Each structure stands twice: as structure tokens, then as C-alpha cells.
Amino acid sequence: MGKGESTRTAILDEATELASLVGLGGLTIGTLAAATKLSKSGLYAHFASKEALQVEVLQHARERFTDVVMRPTVATPRGEPRVREFFDRWITWQSTAFDGGCIFVDAASEFDDQEGPVRDELVRAERDKLESLTLIVGTAVGEGHFRADVDPEQFAYELEGIVLAHHHARRLMRDGRAEERARRAFDRLIDDCRAVARSA
Amino acid sequence: MGKGESTRTAILDEATELASLVGLGGLTIGTLAAATKLSKSGLYAHFASKEALQVEVLQHARERFTDVVMRPTVATPRGEPRVREFFDRWITWQSTAFDGGCIFVDAASEFDDQEGPVRDELVRAERDKLESLTLIVGTAVGEGHFRADVDPEQFAYELEGIVLAHHHARRLMRDGRAEERARRAFDRLIDDCRAVARSA
DNA sequence: TCTATAAAAGCACGATCGTTCGGTCAGAAC
């Protein structure tokens, strides 16, 4: 890895951290330059524009997500264990990957109304994650761990809800029991997928 | 209502709308002045600072929430019907109250790491809503509509998750079936509260 | 060691940020 590439990575690391605190939009070249001990122009030479930087920050974070969540997940036994692993790692990711909030959650509310490459990248990342999750759940159905009429997309939707509630409770409300509550919600979700039938 | 007070309200209305599109932090005095057809200084005379404006925007939105969600909810029969009413109105609120995303959701990710009066107001609003919801669920338990071992706080946590998932799916992913999914998730939640016992 | 090239700095630009201040102009109070 050449000099340029290594500073580039360092910039993106720092930018990810900063963006998790002040948001992707709140990120400024000036503060990022100060944080990386570079001049504004020196830093700027690495990127075509601020918008391009924002997109690259998202891609950078996405690679990390793949490394610490996705890859270990697909390496565990298929079916329910894999679903559990995914959930575990996802929750842990949200608590440990950033000083601030998860930049995907933060950026989602920030850019959901702002058309452009940043929003596009966000949607791409989310769709990717959703597809993987749907597949993982579908496999659990195929393995017979979950009922046949379990809707993987609905499962993914509800799991996302649990994770978002966890993020909300933990970061805004600073609820010490946020993770415990998330686990209870997840257990209920899993439980309903295993049960033979639901009450009328 | 005097002249000053009415323009003040008009400013807050417009500010709420704008903030839902670009975030509370993305809101600027200049664009807000242009949107309200006032000069920057003319507008600014109504508020002590931008931060004070942000806080007032949140309070303004909170009053609207009380009007269109809370008040009609507590006017419906106690127990499960009231819980359903709350959910219905909350979901509708998120879809219709703003052009952009719900400013509480947006602001929550934006300010969860930024100490100050804006964050404080956010926490206050959230705590308020959570308390009301917990009470409403508790009543449903008291009425015998829900099982006695239902944990109202856990219920509130999971309901918030459903609403957040709905917001996420609807605004970022533009999923047309977001609301249908939310309703299914809610029905499952209610169902589990009524069931006599859960499978092992 | 010399040189070609890559990396970072220096400096400056136009724009916009939040904020302040002096002023105008209508209407109410006296």
C-alpha cells in the first residue's frame, strides 16, 4: 500500500468516526482536515468533491460491515443459528463500530429526502443487506427450522425494527437495558417462527 | 392573536416543514427567511438564537403530535382498542404530518451525540411519549385484554421498533408495502400479548 | 545520487453561515 493510499484510508477512517458523531452532512472538510492533521487542500486532493467523499465514507463503512458482520455470519451453520449470528453481530456492530451512532442509521434519516449519489449508495447498501438477510431466513425455512409460511421479507422488516429500536433506545435515551430488550424482542420473533400455529 | 404571534407561528410551521426535509441542523436562517418571505434579520428578531429556534420547532411539532395523536387516543375506550388507536394514529402521523421524514426520528439520529438544549428537548418529548404508551398498555393489562405478565415497557420498545422500521422502509426504501408490513408486525405483537401461553 | 512523480501545503476565491446594529414605518397611547 503506497503512501497516498494509506493516508486515504486514514482519512476515511477518521471521516467515518466523525460522521457518526455529526452526521454525513455535518461533516466538513475543515474539521476533517484538522482531525487528520492535514491541510484542507492536502486532504481535498484525495477526493473529487465533498459528495464523492461522503459516498466513499459509506462504501468504506460497508466494507467494514461485510468484514465484521456478513462474512462471519455466512460462515456459521445455516438455518436458525445463522439467523441468530447475524442478529448478534448486527447489534454488536451498532454498539461498537462507531463512537457516535451507526452512520447508516444516521445517514438514512438525513438523506432520505435528498436525491443524489449519497442517497443512491445508501439504498444500495440497504438493499444488499436486506437481500442477504432475506436469503438467510429463507434458508432457515428450507432447513425446517422455521415454519413454511414464514415470510422472510416480513422477518427482515421486523428484525430491522428491533435493531432500530435498539439504536434509538441506546443512543438517544441512553437506556442501559436497550440490548436486553432487543434480545427479548428477537427471541419473541424467533419463537413465533418456530411455533406450529398461532392463536386465532 | 397579534401580528407578531401569527408570523411567529407561520415561521415555526415553515421551519417544521423545512426541517423535515433537510434536518434540524440543516435548517438555515437564510433559507427559512426566503421561505417565509421575510428578511433574515426580520425573522431573527423572533428568536434568541438558532438553537432556540430549533428547540421551539420541536415544541411546536410536539403540540401537533399531542393534538392529532395523543388526544384522540386517550378519548377512545381503554384497553386494547386504545392501544390500536395509538398505533394507527402514530403510523398515520408519520406518513402525513410532514413532507419529509418525521422530524423526531430525523432529529434523534442527528442530535443523539450532541449535548445541549435540542437534545434535551428531544429526550423530554420521547420520554413523555414512552410514558403515555406504557400507561396505555398497562391499562390494557389491567382490563384483562392483555396477559398479566405482559411488560408494558417491552411492548413500548417493540412498538417503537415497528414504527421506526416503517419510517425507514417508507422514506429511504420507498417500499409501498411498508404500512402493510407494519400492520402485520403490530398484529403479531398484539397477538402474543393475548395468547394464553407461548410455545416452549 | 539524481530525477520523475506523487503528496501535501499555501493561499485565495466567492458564497453562505449565524449574528448584530441602526434605521424605517405603521399604529397605539397619551
Added chain:
DNA sequence: GTTCTGACCGAACGATCGTGCTTTTATAGA
């Protein structure tokens, strides 16, 4: 008719924004 007040505006402040250009410094290959 004068004074006072509330509502608003125009201009400007210093700071910072994103973004270029030019120059210096560091690095790597011969």
C-alpha cells in the same frame, strides 16, 4: 400632535464553507 412600541428591513460583521491554483516537500525508481 407627539411619543412610544412592535415589526420588520438593509447592510454588514467575522467565520467558515467547498473548491480551485500554484508551489513546496517527500518519496520511489534508475
